[in-house]
Amino acid sequence: xxxxxxxxxxxxxxxxxxxxxxxxxxxxxxxxxxxxQQKPGQAPRLLIYGASSRATGIPARFSGSGSGTExxxxxxxLQSEDFAVYYCQQYNNWPQTFGQGTKVEIK
Amino acid sequence: EVxxxxxxxELRKPGESLKISCKGxxxxxxxxxxxxxxQMPGKGPEWMGVIYPGDSDTRYSPSFQGQVTxxxxxxxxxxxxxxxxxxxxxxxxxxCARLQGVSIRGYxxxxxxxxxxxxxx
Numbered sequence: 001x002x003x004x005x006x007x008x009x010x011x012x013x014x015x016x017x018x019x020x021x022x023x024x025x026x027x028x029x030x031x032x033x034x035x036x037q038q039k040p041g042q043a044p045r046l047l048i049y050g051a052s053s054r055a056t057g058i059p060a061r062f063s064g065s066g067s068g069t070e071x072x073x074x075x076x077x078l079q080s081e082d083f084a085v086y087y088c089q090q091y092n093n094w095p096q097t098f099g100q101g102t103k104v105e106i107k
Numbered sequence: 108e109v110x111x112x113x114x115x116x117e118l119r120k121p122g123e124s125l126k127i128s129c130k131g132x133x134x135x136x137x138x139x140x141x142x143x144x145x146q147m148p149g150k151g152p153e154w155m156g157v158i159y160p161g162d163s164d165t166r167y168s169p170s171f172q173g174q175v176t177x178x179x180x181x182x183x184x185x186x187x188x189x190x191x192x193x194x195x196x197x198x199x200x201x202x203c204a205r206l207q208g209v210s211i212r213g214y215x216x217x218x219x220x221x222x223x224x225x226x227x228x
Binding site for chain 2: 001032034036043044045046049050055087089091092094095096097098099100101
């Protein structure tokens with residue numbers, strides 16, 4: 001089973017600052033990588049698919065990059081509603097697997 | 108609007124059976140794989156497997172093979188997740204999600220609201 005490793009575990013950021021989240025796959029997943037945002041009491045929400053394509057309705061401040069085994073989610077200017085847990089997930093190999101999550105908290 | 112609506116909170120005792128549901132609307136339900144995802148308290152999501160409502164083709168993640176059963180009733184745009192004999196370790200939040208893309212190598216673009224399952228004596 002493919003292992004997805006996210007770093008850091010927690011990221012403390014001030015509103016308006018940039019946040020950079022990392023995700024590493026134990027083997028290549030090509031561009032078959034998605035990012036999700038999850039807030040307490042809510043289902044995960046798709047932000048990015050295909051490593052860099054924004055899902056419908058996702059603000060332009062969210063961007064994804066990378067391919068193969070190294071991926072990045074960047075939030076260019078954090079808004080109050082962006083403080084949440086973020087998960088990367090690969091859908092290249094069976095079974096699909098998630099990272100353990102990065103919590104973005106207010107500094 | 109594309110939606111997946113799941114059944115409500117379930118409280119059960121160990122050894123009991125359970126079947127929870129996920130109903131789709133706003134799209135051609137039979138043409139998209141549906142994923143089941145488990146999220147244990149304070150943990151990240153875990154991919155359980157998929158079912159294709161059009162013909163009930165089912166694939167289970169190795170970690171969940173033999174532990175749960177997926178089924179579908181395409182006439183009412185609903186898929187199900189069931190347990191024959193619950194354990195306390197099955198206590199979690201369960202989500203269904205639509206798989207977008209080519210066959211089972213797709214990404215989850217629409218999620219249900221989740222069903223909380225609590226198993227305790």
